[in-house]
Amino acid sequence: ACSEDPGAASGSAADTAEYQAVAEKAMEPVTEFTGPTEGPAAQPGKKVVFLTCGFEAEGCNLPGKAAAEAGKALGWDVKVVDGKFDPRVYSRTIQEAIDDGADGIILDAVSASSVKGQVKAARDAGLVVGSYDSLNEVSESGVSYDVQASIEDQGKAMAAYMIWKTEGATNAYVLNSPEFNAPYAWTEVAQKEIESCSSCELVDSQDFTAGDAATRLPQLAVTAARKDPNLNVMIASYDAAMLAAIPSMKQAGILDQVKVGTFNGVSPALDLIRKGDLAASVGGAMEWGTWAAMDNMNRMLAGEEAVEQNVPIRLITAENIDSIEPGGPWTGDIDYAAEYQKIWDAK
């Protein structure tokens, strides 16, 4: 690409200012609970299967743990399943849930279209099929509801921060994971945002799968930067994807050249931000989101409609990392659990 020519046009202070504004807004802590305040009490004795994309991705492992806790709070029999990124495991799990007479299933980062048949079968069998962090279409034969932190806000926040920090001279390399709807959408938004910045350039983008995270991505990330000395930004669909790549990049001395940004705000990503190895991670309050998905499950099992849960997001960077408790993910800054507990305990 034109990357070989030295000085890419740099944006003026004016337009980076608005990017800065967007970023700084997204960096502010969450102050109040934006979710629903009333709803049906916990439906007793429900059996729910929480199917995660795979424990190996911290962004699925974390919701899995949260689902178990929410289950306890609801007094439900919740089974959390490691999907191993394998559609066969997905479909077998759904099938077993049906056979086992479960009341509901929640897909976490699992695309309903990759298991159309089973999802339809589940709906036909009268199960509620919820969807969290999976960006699934709600329909008769598809999922019953979909909980998702704002795609737009997350993508924009990432792009804005990078453009700001590179003074509008962003040369970005994007790692997309088409395997997962939500992360793909986040990077897509970020990508559009960068392309819309006149002084920025999208150098290249590559697709990858969860299986590549620990194997192909380290090499790929390093060579991508080597290939193009002007590269200064790398954005990947989700934290877990880059966790193994960053040590390699660091050793190759590439982190001095390239700012890495990812999504989810899971604990190991935050540690990397503290070390200065990761520039930014946009969190979608994953535990909160999981509780929200469980709340909608409870509503539908009570025969009510699912509601918008307004799961918050936050851009986490060196600037605001100190405001977050070490040793854990970004939780949403406030006690969301207590809020849902209130609803569920109500008589």
Place this chain on the structure above:
Amino acid sequence: MSQVPSTAGHQPIRIENVSKTFGATKALRNVSLEVAPGSIHALIGLNGSGKSTLVKVMDGYHSADEGTVSMGEVAFVHQDLGLLPSLTVLENFVIGRPMAMRFGQIDWKTEAKRARNALAEFGLENTLDQQLASLSLANQAIIACARALDRSRGAAIDSLVLDEPTSALPSHEIGLLADAMKAFAARGVGIVFITHRLQEVKDLADTVTVLRNGESVFTGPTADLAIPDMVQLMVGDAPVHTTHEARAAVRTAEPVLSIRALHDDTIDDLDLDIYGGEIVGAFGMVGSGLERLGALAAGREIARAGTVEFEGRPLTAGDARARRIGYVPSDRPRRGVLPGLTVRENISVRSLARTIRAGGISRRREQALAARWTEELSVKPRDPEASILTLSGGNQQKAILGRWLAIEPAAIVAEEPTQGIDVWAKQDILRRLRMTAETGAGVLLTAVEPEEIIDFCDRVVVLRAGRVVLDARREDVVITDILSAMH
């Protein structure tokens, strides 16, 4: 059993003045041979006399330089039977030929009936479902013959040619095969069989042909020949009683190897002592126990019962001491050579410890060692880096012997030490073994053909039916004593 009426329509085998040369070797010199339908014709001769070549010419493996071969449908059973150990007898029977089909599947009923008929005359009709490997070698050989015949059902078979069909068989099983051959002959099938067992010739054949150096030196009724006569014919004018170069065998007081009450597959209560400094030649036919003796005496295998004492202490399974006993197996290609490795590696495999310098094998010393023994045993080509498989059998044989001479062994057990080795190399090797003996090592040589090595032994023993039936100082016996003790 001479011509039976039923032989009408069967064609005889007629071989006229066939000659075959391999480079320098005149394998066959205008050999003529006629085999009448229903007759059993024995073909005998020393190793390398041309028997197999004649067979190979008949089945077209070789084409004759001169002469003509005319024969009808002939079935061949080669030394290896071409059977499949892990399949059943029935499967072996049908494999490799068009099978009877019914409703698109193998018609096992018909095939079984066919096989049963073919095997009935040998009382093997009930083995159809057994795994071949579970049958005795004799029965396997019979099945190979029956199969060969059965194959040519279509064009009624005229003759059956068997190359050393009995050599793999323990003596007590040969009877079965003999009866089988008689049965075929009774059907009017002409039979040619090659053997080294002269008693078989007497028992089975009506006609015998003796080959010597590729020449047919006798053809006639078996009745006209006594076993010693056959031996005489095979050996030729070479004096049967060669004068033995007198030698003061300096024998150690205590035996190096001392075998006591040994019992195993073909071995039945065998005792034998081998002293340091002497060369013992053990002879016997296949099945006499000879083929087991070597591995047991060398401590490579442990007998079912009885002991082999080495330097006063019994050898146990995996006994490290056994590595000071050299062992040259008769089955050179499979059990002797390390295929794919170089001559150097084949020779040095047991001597590496002594080539170590500064903690590592010194290439220089190893090459020196290999070079020395290729020289001493005149291995051709003189190239230690050549792959062992590019050497002729005899040269491979020399290299393997070198492997053991190189470790200055306490004892050497060599099976068929001269197999495939030409007469000069033979002198080298045996002289080498003598030198080793003179260093105080005990040497045990085993051979099916006494002529090969007898003159280099201090003591000869003969095995029959698994025990020692003759044990004498070399000078006290003549070769015919040994041959008759063997048969």
Place this chain on the structure above:
Amino acid sequence: MTTSSTRSETTDVSTASTAVPPAHRLRAILPRFGMVGLFILLLVVFSILRPVSFANSANLRTILVESAVLTILALAVMIPLIANDFDLSVASVLGLASILAAGLPAKQGLPVPVVIVAVLAVGAVVGLLHALLIVKFDLPSVVVSLGTSTVLGGIVLWYTGGAVLYEGVPAALTNLGSKSFLGLPLPVYYMIVVAAVLWFVLERRPWGRNLYAVGSSEVAARLAGVNTARTRATALIACSTLAALAGLVLTARVGSGNPSISNAYFLPAFAAAFLSLAAFRLGFFNPLGVVLSVYLLAVGVNGLTILGVPSWVEPVFNGTALIVAIGLARLSIGKSRRLVGA
């Protein structure tokens, strides 16, 4: 070759003398059905422990259908194994086939019948290539198929860009995977047909005899008049074609094509094939044994899951079962024959 034949040789001799008394005969028959016994035992135990959740037709149906694809693949692996050829590429062929089954209609807009033919053809071509390299050029099957496997993985990556294909997989195709007949989903029938046909050609047709003959000793088989080259070649082709069929069924069932699916199938397919050494024809790879093996493991895993054991128990169960089974096979056939040769 030399090694393997050496071993078998020495044993003929050793076993030659041992006769076979009828009592011993029985003891030789029984082990063949040990695995059937174990299978039934598992069914009974789980049915007692979980009469509702395990022993209900729905669950058993799930077990049947969920393992149909694996069974077809394991049967494919088994074929060349009989002749001591390893095809390490089956899982990748399944992967490519599954991707094409999803992509050809969606991306290239081909009609389903054409897609089916095309996918099977691709499998056959891979098999043909294997035959050429392994049989004609005498290259080791492990290495060749490892190579082709890697290349096929690359082709999948190229075709999918690493993304799961699920848009536009036509109902005409997914119906073939989801519709039922007499209460059983179609894939179960495909599996049954494949197993039955294989059993027939291996047990009842000359080709099968020849294949086992080659496995017993290629040289001896050739001497006996078997066209060993053609036999091995057809085995390799059949293997790849069946693997493609498995991929086709997978996509029809799941309704999507996943670029990294093959990993999940590689080891289980071989495990089931090897397990068959311990069932019915002891020491021989055999189709019924393969089917039994797959379902033995499937029932075990399903039952354990329903009992609520954690998921790590599954691989531990599978691996242990494999080792125990091969150990029993060795015990019952004795040290005589080598069980697997490459």
Place this chain on the structure above:
Amino acid sequence: MTTSSTRSETTDVSTASTAVPPAHRLRAILPRFGMVGLFILLLVVFSILRPVSFANSANLRTILVESAVLTILALAVMIPLIANDFDLSVASVLGLASILAAGLPAKQGLPVPVVIVAVLAVGAVVGLLHALLIVKFDLPSVVVSLGTSTVLGGIVLWYTGGAVLYEGVPAALTNLGSKSFLGLPLPVYYMIVVAAVLWFVLERRPWGRNLYAVGSSEVAARLAGVNTARTRATALIACSTLAALAGLVLTARVGSGNPSISNAYFLPAFAAAFLSLAAFRLGFFNPLGVVLSVYLLAVGVNGLTILGVPSWVEPVFNGTALIVAIGLARLSIGKSRRLVGA
């Protein structure tokens, strides 16, 4: 069987007559270094095409270090292969070792030196188990190691719950993977030491010769007085222990333990081991050949990536290289010997 001997005999004979002229000698030597030539060629070509981005010390350093772990693992695979034993579990051992290296300090709070010893011990124990099952009980190595591999996978799942272990990997450990000496990261040195030691014991110690002898013909080696059982056993133990070392280095380098990392190492490790058949000692597995193979592929892939070829080219390149290499090996050693036996 006598057959195959006659055959080998006849082949001897046929070749026996042909003397060895020096010209022919040269033609026999050259192919050994074909792969070195190809390696250099690749380096040159990429340096010309991408003088800046490829041919800079930083990039070459990356290539060196990123493949160090794979090299150690491939060397491990190679050892039992020399004696015709397949250890399919190496990748799983690497996986377990890597997980333990991350988990033992983090979860159990063990000090790093203890962790290192413990992890290597685990490897050795797996090897011991293999020796017992494969050598003592005479079970096929492919099946046994497939079984243990599956079980080890289960243990990893049990220990990690399927999640990646990030927290609490001590700096004392990660330093061993990230610190540099004379400009080269430590893992490179580990790899070099392992390769050098292996080269020495295989080429310069009797043990190595015995191992090759067993590979050439176990029976003949045993009759020649080689303790074949002990030789095979030690080879299997060395293999697993080295695989554990590889896992240790991996964690030290990446700073986390990934439960499914083994998938990624399984095939590449075997590919490199097989490729060594085509370098230096043609037709023999050899350590220098393994190292060269890994880096030949690594350079090819790195160069291609820098040229900007799409990622699917990588596996296609690897697979093709493997097949071509084994083909050349066959061409240059002739049909006489089999290249791989199991």
